Amino acid sequence: xxxxxxxxxxxxxxxxxxxxxxxxxxxxxxxxxxxxxxxxxxxxxxxxxxxxxxxxxxxxxxxxxxxxxxxxxxxxxxxxxxxxxxxxxxxxxxxxxxxxxxxxxxxxxxxxxxxxxxxxxxxxxxxxxxxxxxxxxxxxxxxxxxxxxxxxxxxxxxxxxxxxxxxxxxxxxxxxxxxxxxxxxxxxxxxxxxxxxxxxxxxxxxxxxxxxxxxxxxxxxxxxxxxxxxxxxxxxxxxxxxxxxxxxxxxxxxxxxxxxxxxxxxxxxxxxxxxxxxxxxxxxxxxxxxxxxxxxxxxxxxxxxxxxxxxxxxxxxxxxxxxxxxxxxxxxxxxxxxxxxxxxxxxxxxxxxxxxxxxxxxxxxxxxxxxxxxxxxxxxxxxxxxxxxxxxx
Ligand SMILES: Nc1nc2c(c(=O)[nH]1)N[C@H]1C(S)=C(S)[C@@H](COP(=O)(O)OP(=O)(O)OC[C@H]3O[C@@H](n4cnc5c(N)ncnc54)[C@H](O)[C@@H]3O)O[C@H]1N2
Ligand code: MOO
Numbered sequence: 001x002x003x004x005x006x007x008x009x010x011x012x013x014x015x016x017x018x019x020x021x022x023x024x025x026x027x028x029x030x031x032x033x034x035x036x037x038x039x040x041x042x043x044x045x046x047x048x049x050x051x052x053x054x055x056x057x058x059x060x061x062x063x064x065x066x067x068x069x070x071x072x073x074x075x076x077x078x079x080x081x082x083x084x085x086x087x088x089x090x091x092x093x094x095x096x097x098x099x100x101x102x103x104x105x106x107x108x109x110x111x112x113x114x115x116x117x118x119x120x121x122x123x124x125x126x127x128x129x130x131x132x133x134x135x136x137x138x139x140x141x142x143x144x145x146x147x148x149x150x151x152x153x154x155x156x157x158x159x160x161x162x163x164x165x166x167x168x169x170x171x172x173x174x175x176x177x178x179x180x181x182x183x184x185x186x187x188x189x190x191x192x193x194x195x196x197x198x199x200x201x202x203x204x205x206x207x208x209x210x211x212x213x214x215x216x217x218x219x220x221x222x223x224x225x226x227x228x229x230x231x232x233x234x235x236x237x238x239x240x241x242x243x244x245x246x247x248x249x250x251x252x253x254x255x256x257x258x259x260x261x262x263x264x265x266x267x268x269x270x271x272x273x274x275x276x277x278x279x280x281x282x283x284x285x286x287x288x289x290x291x292x293x294x295x296x297x298x299x300x301x302x303x304x305x306x307x308x309x310x311x312x313x314x315x316x317x318x319x320x321x322x323x324x325x326x327x328x329x330x331x332x333x334x335x336x337x338x339x340x341x342x343x344x345x346x347x348x349x350x351x352x353x354x355x356x357x358x359x360x361x362x363x364x365x366x367x368x369x370x371x372x373x374x375x376x377x378x379x380x381x382x383x384x385x386x387x388x389x390x391x392x393x
Contacts, residue, residue, distance in 0.1 A: 001270065001271075001272055001273055002272075002273055002274075002337075002338065003272055003273070003274045003306050003307075003317055003338060004316070004317045004318040006270075006272045006280060006307065006317075007306065007307055007310050007311075007316045007317035007318065008316050008317075008318070009282070010282045010289075010291065010307060010311055011310070011311060011316050012289060012311070013314070014179055014242050014243060014289070014311070014312065014314075015179075015242055016032075016176060016177075017176075017177045018032035018033070018174045018175065018176060018177060019174070019175060019177045020172050020173070020174050020175075021172065021173065021175055022171065022172050023162060023165055023166060023170060023171055023172060023173060026157050026162060026165075026173050026175055027157060027158065027159065027162055028156060028157065028158075028215055029156070029157050029173075029175035029176065029215065030154060030155070030156055030157075030175060030176040030215075031151055031152065031153050031154065031155050031156075031157055031161075031173060031174070031175055031176075032153060032173075032174040032175055032176050033153040033174055034149045034151070034152055034153045035149065035150055035151045035153075035165065035170065035173065036146075036147050036148065036149050036150070037144045037145070037146055037147060037148045037149075037150050037168050038146065038168060038169070038170070039146050039168060039169065040140050040141030040143075040144060040145055040146045041141070041142075041143040041144040041167055041168065042138050042139075042140060042141075042142065042143060043140065044096045044140060045096065045097050045099075045101070045137055045138065045139055045140055046094055046095065046096060046097065046137070046138040047074075047091040047092065047093055047094065047095050047096075047097050047104045047136065047137060047138075048093060048104065048136045048137065048138050049091075049093055049104050049106040049107075049136045050091070050092050050093050050106065050107050050114070051090075051091060051104050051105050051106040051107045051108075051109070051110070051136065052068075052070065052088040052089065052090055052091065052104065052105050052107070052110060052112070052122055053074075053083060053088060053089050053091045053097045053098060053101035053103075053104050053137075054068060054083070054087075054088045054101065054102060054103060054104075054105055055083045055085060055086070055087070055100045055101060055102050056102040057085055057086040058083070058085075058086050058087055058088055058102075059102050059103060059127075059131055061086060062105065062122075062123075062124035062127060063124075063127055063129075065123060065124075065125075066123070067121040067122065067123050068086070068087065068088045068121060068122055068123070068124065069084075069086070069087045069088070069120065069121045070087065070088045070089065070090060070112075070118055070119055070120060070121055070122055071083060071084050071087040071088065071089055072089040072090070072118070073089065073090045073118045074089055074090065074091045074092065074095040074096065074097070074098075075092050075095060076092045076093065076094035076095045077094075077095075078095065079096070080095070080096045080097060080098045081098065082098050082100065083098050083100050083101060085100075088105075088122060089101075090112075090118050091104055097137050101137060102131070102133060102134075102135075103131050103132075103133070103134065103135035103136060103137065104135065104136035104137055105122075105124055105127070105135075105136075106136065109124055109125060109126050109127065110122040110123065110124050110125075111123050111125075144168075150164050150165070150168065151164060151165065157173070157175070178215050178216055178217045179216050179217070179242045179243065179312055180216070180217045180218075180219060180240060180241045180242050180243075181211050181216050181217065181218055181219070181241060181242065181243050181244070181245060181308075181312070182219045182221065182234075182237035182238070182240065182241040182243070182244040182245070183204065183207055183208060183211070183218055183219065183220045183221065183244075183245050183246075183247075184221045184222070184223055184230070184233055184234055184237065184244060184245070184246045184247075185201060185203050185204040185207075185220070185221070185222050185223075185246075185247045185248065186222070186223045186224070186225060186230060186246060186247065186248040186249045186257050186258060186295070187201075187224075187225060187248045187249070187295060188224050188225045188255075190222060191222070191224050201222065202297045202359070203247045203248070203293075203295065203297055203300045204220055204222065206297065206300065206301060206359075207245065207247070207293075207300060207301075207304055208220050210301075210304045210305075211304075211308075211312075213390070214309065214312070214313075216312060219237055219240055219241055221233050221236075221237060223257065224257075225249060225255045225257040226257065227257050227260045227261035230249075230257050230258065230261050231261050234246075234261075234285065235285075235286075238285060238286045238288045239286075241288060242288070242289075243288065243289050243290075243291065243308075243311070243312065244285075244288060244289075244290050244291070245290075245291045245292075245293060245304075245308060246258050246290065246291070246292045246293065247292075247293045247294070247295050247300045248293075248294070248295025249295065250269055250279050250280070250281050250292050250293075250294060250295075251279045251294065258281065258292050259281070259292075262281075262283060262285070262290070262292075263281075265285075266283040266284060266285040266290065267281050267282060267283025267284075267285075267290055267292060268281060268282065268283060269281040269292065272337070273336065273337025273338060273373060274302075274306075274337045274338045274339075274340055275334055275336060275337060275338075275339055275340070276294075276296060276298045276299045276302060276340065276357060277293075277294055277296075277298070277299035277300075277302040277303050277306070277340065278294070278299075278336070278337065279294045279299070280292065280293070280294070280303065280307070289311075291303070291307060291308060291311070293307075293308075297359040298357060298358060298359045298362065301359060301362055302340050302362075302368065305368060305387055305389055306340075306368075306387070317387075320387055321370065321385040321386065321387060322385070322386055322387070322388060323383055323384070323385065323386075324343075324345065324349070324350070324351035324367070324369075324383070324384050324385075324386040325349065325350050325351060325381065325382075325383060325384070326350070326351050326353075326369075326378050326379070326380060326381065326382045326383070326384040327346070327350040327351065327352050327380060327381075328351075328352055328353045328380060329353075329380070330377060330378070330379040330380070331353065331371045331377055331378050331379075332374065332377045333371055333372050333373045333374040333375065333376040333377045334371075334373060334374060335373065335374045336373070337373045338370055338371065338372060338373055339357075339370075339371040339373075340357065340368050340369070340370065340371075341353045341354065341357055341368070341369040341371055342354040342357055342361040342362045342364070342365035342367075342368065342369070343365055343366075343367045343368070343369035343386060344364070344365055344366055344367070345366055345367055345386070345388070351367065351369055351384055351386050353369055362389075365389070366388060366389060366390075367386040367387060367388045367389060368386065368387040368389060369384060369385075369386050370384065370385040370386070370387070371384075
């Protein structure tokens with residue numbers, strides 16, 4: 001089975017619910033629903049230029065080269081003053097223009113100083129002919145009408161989205177509650193103890209960081225290779241989480257704890273046509289979906305990007321590949337499936353492979369390169385599929 005097929009096989013909807021957060025805390029969160037503009041932008045007719053607002057008779061007068069009297073001054077953020085018929089008022093960019101203004105003439109087209117006191121009158125040269133009605137005036141709702149959907153539900157809120165909502169005076173938004181992921185890392189070799197060969201537990205901090213950096217809430221746990229202990233740890237987590245990921249204990253040995261505890265009951269185990277990370281499992285217990293990753297750290301890392309992240313974001317792997325241009329030695333496809341190779345995206349956009357596929361090689365990479373199975377392969381200059389992993393993830 002290709003990794004894309006496996007991703008499709010495990011795809012399912014995870015429970016969605018919303019919470020309201022202040023805008024200042026909403027960056028990176030997924031909007032729970034469309035947000036319509038509660039008010040128009042701009043909310044009042046606004047000058048788009050520093051200059052002078054003229055009514056229609058004043059514009060006619062200005063075209064003849066006669067001086068136009070200036071009746072007042074409207075800095076941005078100040079109340080508008082009315083325009084007496086045939087007159088101008090000075091306006092600044094962003095100021096509210098009076099109702100009777102026909103256009104704003106930029107200061108550059110007048111004989112006025114750009115700064116200082118308001119002149120008693122101005123003469124205007126270089127007026128366009130005709131002056132379009134409302135020239136240099138941004139009408140109410142010209143940018144956004146009240147009711148326009150300004151950000152879409154399901155979108156991740158970035159800085160421009162935060163700014164857009166702030167522009168509308170919105171101070172809090174409904175965002176998706178972060179999914180809660182239980183992480184059960186298995187292996188006697190990870191348990192504290194004297195005398196027996198132990199190794200540091202790398203999968204737990206690695207996967208907890210990967211999940212956390214994507215905004216998921218992680219409930220971490222470890223278990224020995226005792227199936228009774230494993231089931232107790234798992235069952236403790238289930239009521240608290242939307243998904244459980246386990247690592248280790250799924251291959252062909254004598255002490256495969258995850259397999260021993262769940263195979264035939266809740267989960268099935270199979271080999272996906274990929275290296276590394278071929279052994280995989282998935283299932284459901286008490287209504288909560290389960291993903292079983294291999295224990296090898298590079299396999300667990302790849303499983304996160306290929307299978308967990310699509311599932312958690314409501315996508316499938318096939319939609320997530322991007323195209324790149326390969327630069328490197330010819331890589332032969334492996335007979336047992338797709339090879340997944342750490343790669344760097346160079347400044348010119350070319351995709352450069354690492355020499356090996358250890359976890360430390362993924363640590364220095366920013367994408368996963370997909371090499372098709374034999375008889376396929378890739379060569380210098382080929383278009384290739386890559387999965388960007390995000391900065392440092
Ligand atoms: N007879 C066979 N043996 C194996 C096969 C096979 O097909 N036949 N497949 C190999 C492949 S490929 C993989 S991948 C692994 C998958 O093994 P498990 O998922 O059962 O994982 P474990 O045996 O528990 O651990 C594998 C390896 O990773 C180390 N490990 C586990 N957890 C952690 C952790 N949290 N932090 C750091 N290192 C960890 C563990 O010590 C083992 O060295 O099976 C192969 N065998
Ligand atoms: O699939 Mo295993 O992860 O090759 O080592």
